Amino acid sequence: MISAAEAMVKCLEKEGIKTVFGYPGAAICPFYDALADSGIRHVLVRQEQNGGHAANGYARITGKPAVCIATSGPGATNLITAIATAYMDSIPVVAITGQVNSDLLGRDVFQEADITGAVESFVKHSYLVKNAEDIPRIFKEAFYIAGSGRPGPVLIDVPMDVQKVPIAFDYPKSISIRSYNPSTKGHPVQIKRVIAAISEAEKPLICAGGGVFAADAGGELLELAQKCSIPIVTTMMGISAVPVDHPLYFGMIGSHGKKAANTALLTADLLILIGARVGDRAVSTPGILEKRTKIIHIDIDPAEIGKNMEAAIPLVGDASIILKQIIDKVAPCDHSAWNAELNALKTSIVPDMEERPRTVNPKAFITLLSQKLNDNAVVVADVGQNQIWTANQFMVPHGRFLTSGGMGTMGYSVPAAMGAKLADPGRQVIAVCGDGSFQMQMMELATIRQHDIPVKIIVMKNQRLGMVRELQTKGYHDRQIAVDLENVPDIPKLAAAYGIPAKSITSLKDAGSAIDEMLAADGPYLLECIVDPDEATL
Amino acid sequence: MKYTISILVENHPGVLSRVSGLFSRRSFNIDSLAVGVTDDPTVSRITIIVDGNEYTVEQVEKQLNKLIDVIKVKTLAPAETISRELLLVKVAAGAAERGEIMNIVRITDSKICDISRTTMTIEASDTTERLETLLELLRPYGLREVIRTGTIATQRGSDFITVKK
Known part of the structure; x- marks a missing residue:
């Protein structure tokens, strides 16, 4: 017999968990006590939300569920934004929370919050553990549910007294949930229809979303695109699903996307959507698109088919398996004229790379950064203007672009970068944020220092909430309210206070050497770029 | 139009709240909801009358199916009910x-x-x-x-x- 808390730790070990992110408190103490005897590395974050984002970044790099931990009450409620962020982007995160003693549930005791109730609308599933003996089964199920089908967050809430109960530990080898059987293979009849549609199309287009990562289908996607010379665009979540320098790649679609990508979307006669949910930022007028264009929608979640846009050929299953099924049967075809048309557009639009008088041109900076990074570097963009500058200028050939796409959660980049770095320490990991989002997460500089996580942080400082300011300019008669960050603290000094080397630049001329210095630094490093408050997003 | 949806769910605490919560957050209108255990004590049946159109009902069915505790969902044809x-x-x-x-x-x-x-x-x-x-x-x-x-x-x-x- 071992305690349920020890069993919880053993479950994590059985799931191959090496690193967890968390913040302790009274109700989760039995678990933490058991964790002390384990080889699992615990990263003490400085706020629970950041533990959730760190697990998110970790999971996105490993492709497997990652773990965050919080105590009951405020610890658990602080996790909510991170859980919602993971849910919107379909990231497999297992969140473990302590809960007050089970005999006190519902009495509004100290640090009690109904967390399973609170997160109900944005978890894939949740458990409130009442019987300690259920722990091995629940953990096995939780990891399976989080990582299979359309991935997503699962919460396990464990009352403190339950953690102390002695149980016989037997971790289930396999799992079967009668009500949960995600389909993987595409229906053969639909595959035939897809092949016919591809062979008939004159201007086919592939649009890849975040689901391509979830299915690890980037290779198959590129194979299909090459076999049939189909141009590729992505949603923001799909950026880097195929190498960004590939001649068939035309950039991100959407309200903040690339002209060539959006034109491709508007002129294609066949749109093959893969693991993309047709969010409003990506496709603003799905009703028009579905009438004009033949749409093949490939998604593992049947509920995404027809939710935002009608598909002529729906195809439910794992993108990697379905793409293989298509590649096997489809005849090679040539659409070089269509590609040339898009290419002309792509090359005709040159982003503004002009030097600014006293500030750094952010687009030029990200372009330069991309050139200097290793080919497989991970870049995590925050939310705001910095996100769009980074998304559109990210040019790391085999790199990975991460961001909070669905939820648009400010304060995502630094903790997610920490997670990504710990998941793959050999890879360069860069967080890009604004001075607004930086101030939502700067406490994590302490975590980075304490645990020596060598992430690099770029802060685009314009003393504004730039994207909202732009909205106010365009949509609210330029009446600016609550967007001035006036007296932003001296960020490099702040970094220095945390023991992290930092530098500030005000000109593109200094960017090259500053980036070199940042990348050459052994440990973490912060580089601040002073940006003009009037700098445009696009 | 009114649709009758019959749902088999795991007979756990919290399942009803998951099902009914789904309706409010996806802004589907429930006219009535009835729940009771079936002959199998591990399974409950929820019968929901939804006011909506074909799109709503299809979405309701799909979103219900995503809930891990939902075992089966069927919309009953009015003439056959x-x-x-x-x-x-x-x-x-x-x-x-x-x-x-x-x-x-x-x-x-x-x-x-x-x-x-x-x-x-x-x-x-x-x-x-x-x-x-x-x-x-x-x-x-x-x-x-x-x-x-x-x-x-x-x-x-x-x-x-x-x-x-």
Whole structure:
């Protein structure tokens, strides 16, 4: 017999968990006590939300569920934004929370919050553990549910007294949930229809979303695109699903996307959507698109088919398996004229790379950064203007672009970068944020220092909430309210206070050497770029 | 249009809240909801009447299927559905009205299940439409209390919905 808390730790070990992110408190103490005897590395974050984002970044790099931990009450409620962020982007995160003693549930005791109730609308599933003996089964199920089908967050809430109960530990080898059987293979009849549609199309287009990562289908996607010379665009979540320098790649679609990508979307006669949910930022007028264009929608979640846009050929299953099924049967075809048309557009639009008088041109900076990074570097963009500058200028050939796409959660980049770095320490990991989002997460500089996580942080400082300011300019008669960050603290000094080397630049001329210095630094490093408050997003 | 959706779920605490929560956050309108255990004690059946169109119903079905605790979802075709609702109605009735009310009860095939000096309590199990008729007939006497269970439904003929595929 071992305690349920020890069993919880053993479950994590059985799931191959090496690193967890968390913040302790009274109700989760039995678990933490058991964790002390384990080889699992615990990263003490400085706020629970950041533990959730760190697990998110970790999971996105490993492709497997990652773990965050919080105590009951405020610890658990602080996790909510991170859980919602993971849910919107379909990231497999297992969140473990302590809960007050089970005999006190519902009495509004100290640090009690109904967390399973609170997160109900944005978890894939949740458990409130009442019987300690259920722990091995629940953990096995939780990891399976989080990582299979359309991935997503699962919460396990464990009352403190339950953690102390002695149980016989037997971790289930396999799992079967009668009500949960995600389909993987595409229906053969639909595959035939897809092949016919591809062979008939004159201007086919592939649009890849975040689901391509979830299915690890980037290779198959590129194979299909090459076999049939189909141009590729992505949603923001799909950026880097195929190498960004590939001649068939035309950039991100959407309200903040690339002209060539959006034109491709508007002129294609066949749109093959893969693991993309047709969010409003990506496709603003799905009703028009579905009438004009033949749409093949490939998604593992049947509920995404027809939710935002009608598909002529729906195809439910794992993108990697379905793409293989298509590649096997489809005849090679040539659409070089269509590609040339898009290419002309792509090359005709040159982003503004002009030097600014006293500030750094952010687009030029990200372009330069991309050139200097290793080919497989991970870049995590925050939310705001910095996100769009980074998304559109990210040019790391085999790199990975991460961001909070669905939820648009400010304060995502630094903790997610920490997670990504710990998941793959050999890879360069860069967080890009604004001075607004930086101030939502700067406490994590302490975590980075304490645990020596060598992430690099770029802060685009314009003393504004730039994207909202732009909205106010365009949509609210330029009446600016609550967007001035006036007296932003001296960020490099702040970094220095945390023991992290930092530098500030005000000109593109200094960017090259500053980036070199940042990348050459052994440990973490912060580089601040002073940006003009009037700098445009696009 | 009204749609009847029959759902088999795991009989756990919290399942009903997951199902009903889904309706409000996806802004689907529920007309009625009835829940009870089936012959298998691990399985409950939820019957929901939704007001909407084909798109809503398709979305409701798909979103319900995403809930881990939902085992099976089926929308019942209106023409193929037998539906019943239970009604308890307490109506104001002194000695003078009793005869007339008993007449209504007999015609509508309902039942008097309680009586007092000033009220009668009537029980009826029928389709929603027929219960409405009964209530209209009783309204002039003064409805003191109306209690309805929400609709439950099954398919006509030998078809049935079970956990097994």
